[in-house]
Amino acid sequence: xxxxxxxxxxxxxxxxxxxxxxxxxxxxxxxxxxxxxxxxxxxxxxxxxxxxxxxxxxxxxxxxxxxxxxxxxxxxxxxxxxxxxxxxxxxxxxxxxxxxxxxxxxxxxxxxxxxxxxxxxxxxxxxxxxxxxxxxxxxxxxxxxxxxxxxxxxxxxxxxxxxxxxxxxxxxxxxxxxxxxxxxxxxxxxxxxxxxxxxxxxxxxxxxxxxxxxxxxxxxxxxxxxxxxxxxxxxxxxxxxxxxxxxxxxxxxxxxxxxxxxxxxxxxxxxxxxxxxxxxxxxxxxxxxxxxxxxxxxxxxxxxxxxxxxxxxxxxxxxxxxxxxxxxxxxxxxxxxxxxxxxxxxxx
Amino acid sequence: xxxxxxxxxxxxxxxxxxxxxxxxxxxxxxxxxxxxxxxxxxxxxxxxxxxxxxxxxxxxxxxxxxxxxxxxxxxxxxxxxxxxxxxxxxxxxxxxxxxxxxxxxxxxxxxxxxxxxxxxxxxxxxxxxxxxxxxxxxxxxxxxxxxxxxxxxxxxxxxxxxxxxxxxxxxxxxxxxxxxxxxxxxxxxxxxxxxxxxxxxxxxxxxxxxxxxxxxxxxxxxxxxxxxxxxxxxxxxxxxxxxxxxxxxxxxxxxxxxxxxxxxxxxxxxxxxxxxxxxxxxxxxxxxxxxxxxxxxxxxxxxxxxxxxxxxxxxxxxxxxxxxxxxxxxxxxxxxxxxxxxxxxxxx
DNA sequence: TCCTCGATAGAAAGCGCTTTCTTCCGAGGG
DNA sequence: CCCTCGGAAGAAAGCGCTTTCTATCGAGGA
Numbered sequence: 180x181x182x183x184x185x186x187x188x189x190x191x192x193x194x195x196x197x198x199x200x201x202x203x204x205x206x207x208x209x210x211x212x213x214x215x216x217x218x219x220x221x222x223x224x225x226x227x228x229x230x231x232x233x234x235x236x237x238x239x240x241x242x243x244x245x246x247x248x249x250x251x252x253x254x255x256x257x258x259x260x261x262x263x264x265x266x267x268x269x270x271x272x273x274x275x276x277x278x279x280x281x282x283x284x285x286x287x288x289x290x291x292x293x294x295x296x297x298x299x300x301x302x303x304x305x306x307x308x309x310x311x312x313x314x315x316x317x318x319x320x321x322x323x324x325x326x327x328x329x330x331x332x333x334x335x336x337x338x339x340x341x342x343x344x345x346x347x348x349x350x351x352x353x354x355x356x357x358x359x360x361x362x363x364x365x366x367x368x369x370x371x372x373x374x375x376x377x378x379x380x381x382x383x384x385x386x387x388x389x390x391x392x393x394x395x396x397x398x399x400x401x402x403x404x405x406x407x408x409x410x411x412x413x414x415x416x417x418x419x420x421x422x423x424x425x426x427x428x429x430x431x432x433x434x435x436x437x438x439x440x441x442x443x444x445x446x447x448x449x450x451x452x453x454x455x456x457x458x459x460x461x462x463x464x465x466x467x468x469x470x471x472x473x474x475x476x477x478x479x480x481x482x483x484x485x486x487x488x489x490x491x492x493x494x495x496x497x498x499x500x501x502x503x504x505x506x507x508x509x510x511x512x513x514x515x516x517x518x519x520x521x522x523x524x525x526x527x
Numbered sequence: 528x529x530x531x532x533x534x535x536x537x538x539x540x541x542x543x544x545x546x547x548x549x550x551x552x553x554x555x556x557x558x559x560x561x562x563x564x565x566x567x568x569x570x571x572x573x574x575x576x577x578x579x580x581x582x583x584x585x586x587x588x589x590x591x592x593x594x595x596x597x598x599x600x601x602x603x604x605x606x607x608x609x610x611x612x613x614x615x616x617x618x619x620x621x622x623x624x625x626x627x628x629x630x631x632x633x634x635x636x637x638x639x640x641x642x643x644x645x646x647x648x649x650x651x652x653x654x655x656x657x658x659x660x661x662x663x664x665x666x667x668x669x670x671x672x673x674x675x676x677x678x679x680x681x682x683x684x685x686x687x688x689x690x691x692x693x694x695x696x697x698x699x700x701x702x703x704x705x706x707x708x709x710x711x712x713x714x715x716x717x718x719x720x721x722x723x724x725x726x727x728x729x730x731x732x733x734x735x736x737x738x739x740x741x742x743x744x745x746x747x748x749x750x751x752x753x754x755x756x757x758x759x760x761x762x763x764x765x766x767x768x769x770x771x772x773x774x775x776x777x778x779x780x781x782x783x784x785x786x787x788x789x790x791x792x793x794x795x796x797x798x799x800x801x802x803x804x805x806x807x808x809x810x811x812x813x814x815x816x817x818x819x820x821x822x823x824x825x826x827x828x829x830x831x832x833x834x835x836x837x838x839x840x841x842x843x844x845x846x847x848x849x850x851x852x853x854x855x856x857x858x859x860x861x862x863x864x865x866x867x868x869x870x871x872x873x874x875x
Numbered sequence: 876t877c878c879t880c881g882a883t884a885g886a887a888a889g890c891g892c893t894t895t896c897t898t899c900c901g902a903g904g905g
Numbered sequence: 906c907c908c909t910c911g912g913a914a915g916a917a918a919g920c921g922c923t924t925t926c927t928a929t930c931g932a933g934g935a
Binding site for chain 3: 208231235
């Protein structure tokens with residue numbers, strides 16, 4: 180029924196071992212023999228049996244990329260970059276064709292763990308975790324344990340946009356400098372003269388949320404300005420929309436709103452506009468991440484750019500072992516303030 | 528070193544066969560025995576060897592989801608929906624935990640084929656192809672062949688947003704009614720009084736592009752209105768931005784521009800605005816897909832809504848066999864016109 | 876001319892699981 | 906009281922590949 184290595188071997192009049200060696204290309208095979216084998220493969224339309232191969236070789240060509248929300252371009256961009264970096268470096272066994280796959284955790288710790296187990300089960304060659312994680316100690320410990328076990332089994336572990344697991348030297352980590360980015364953004368607003376700044380934060384208990392909030396507060400504290408109202412919510416426009424009402428209710432004299440990210444900022448803008456407030460005339464708005472649409476917002480969004488594509492590519496390379504792991508196992512990815520039309524001095 | 532089924536068996540004082548049966552749960556095992564086995568599994572922290580399991584059982588728990596561009600929310604939303612639908616239906620063997628993975632083809636036929644081969648290699652349980660495909664006959668034939676082979680090997684094949692492969696009864700297909708959607712949109716514009724309508728189409732040779740264009744032309748033809756300038760380009764904002772210049776150069780008297788999708792429409796709006804043209808005062812703009820941000824554009828984008836989430840869920844269910852395949856193997860997903868602020872009658 | 880060595884190719888032993896075929900055991904039926 | 910029968914567990918044969926260990930052959934070197 181299905182064509183096996185043995186069938187190919189028979190047709191090429193060689194042993195199965197030889198066929199395997201031709202296919203994996205890490206053993207000297209005479210050119211004429213190789214030729215014959217490849218022809219047989221072609222004629223029989225043979226496709227390697229992955230499970231069998233993985234079982235025998237004790238490794239697979241699967242690379243898992245875990246993201247919090249695949250429908251969010253923030254992750255889409257990084258995942259896409261990683262996937263192409265992985266697809267390109269076609270080295271290693273079996274033609275080096277790795278199967279880079281992205282798994283959507285939806286931000287749920289359980290699903291994250293489930294996916295990690297599933298990947299462990301598949302003996303994945305590498306795993307990339309993208310985006311911030313929950314800060315629940317229990318979950319952190321569980322994840323750390325899983326990752327350690329994966330690393331131990333030979334799976335390369337890469338963190339991208341997530342702080343390194345304390346006490347885990349196995350994983351290479353690309354850490355986004357959310358704190359500095361948020362600080363710069365707040366400093367920009369303060370520099371413009373804003374003193375009453377609302378903040379629509381991301382979900383509580385997330386590293387990304389906390390770091391951005393901390394950077395924001397640092398700047399305020401340094402300037403001796405009191406912290407404005409803060410509301411937490413998911414990373415979507417609706418959250419920004421709803422939070423704005425809450426923020427305004429708590430402090431009607433706000434002159435600026437900082438959003439957890441650009442998507443949220445869009446919701447903030449919509450809500451502001453519905454109330455007849457102009458941007459940045461009445462209220463300045465700022466986002467984070469510099470997602471593609473943020474430059475097309477009206478007015479264009481002041482935001483903090485994270486080099487998502489570049490980070491994704493690096494994560495992919497690290498996963499493939501194509502790029503040297505950074506010294507100390509971690510490297511910081513800088514955030515850059517982008518001032519655009521949505522922020523201006525407060526109405527005098 | 529690594530814990531195997533045999534280790535668990537030894538610890539539970541049963542045979543490997545029994546452990547396997549407990550884990551797969553499709554054979555009578557006495558409650559007390561099951562208990563003992565599960566405890567051993569837990570104590571040893573045993574994780575099933577996926578490749579070995581797949582090899583022996585001749586099936587795997589991998590479900591591949593192929594998308595054209597993972598960074599595009601259009602695909603992200605569908606993929607996310609499919610993935611959660613797949614994650615939820617935890618029936619079948621091995622706890623039924625399927626590993627739903629999304630693969631990014633980048634719209635490249637080669638990569639699409641590569642991924643299909645890789646999934647075939649893994650003996651994937653199902654494959655979902657999302658989004659339009661290239662209309663190149665050669666590629667179409669190659670894909671059809673691959674899909675036939677996959678289906679033959681027991682892999683379920685689902686098409687979502689892509690026309691069914693002619694003469695292929697294996698695949699269930701969810702077809703977006705792009706043609707009708709585009710026609711309605713054009714009719715709307717015509718109804719407002721527009722007679723000079725530019726069109727920024729998607730990449731040539733793509734089914735989605737062609738169907739939308741055809742619907743558009745149908746409406747124009749029915750109304751006896753001459754077709755305006757058309758420019759092709761990728762599905763990104765830059766394309767819309769650049770195409771607008773071209774469109775305006777070809778016909779400076781345009782009163783409306785229809786874009787391939789919402790993202791492109793955003794680029795169109797930006798370009799128009801840069802030229803000092805107001806929307807919809809000087810030029811009306813319409814998008815397609817109703818991506819989340821389109822309602823936050825200023826003005827809000829008139830567009831055609833496709834139920835991406837629902838379609839994704841259905842695709843996931845079809846892949847799991849949880850949902851009955853539609854009669855005739857294909858089902859049409861309706862498109863709904865959404866009139867918002869970006870379209871208005873042309874200036875008098 | 877004999878022996879050694881490098882380059883290839885083959886034989887065969889698993890890899891860790893699933894599953895068919897058996898075996899075993901206690902409960903009823905005759 | 907013996908036999909049959911059904912439920913539960915074990916034995917063992919692979920699943921299709923990789924890889925170590927061997928075998929073979931022709932070319933040089935002594």
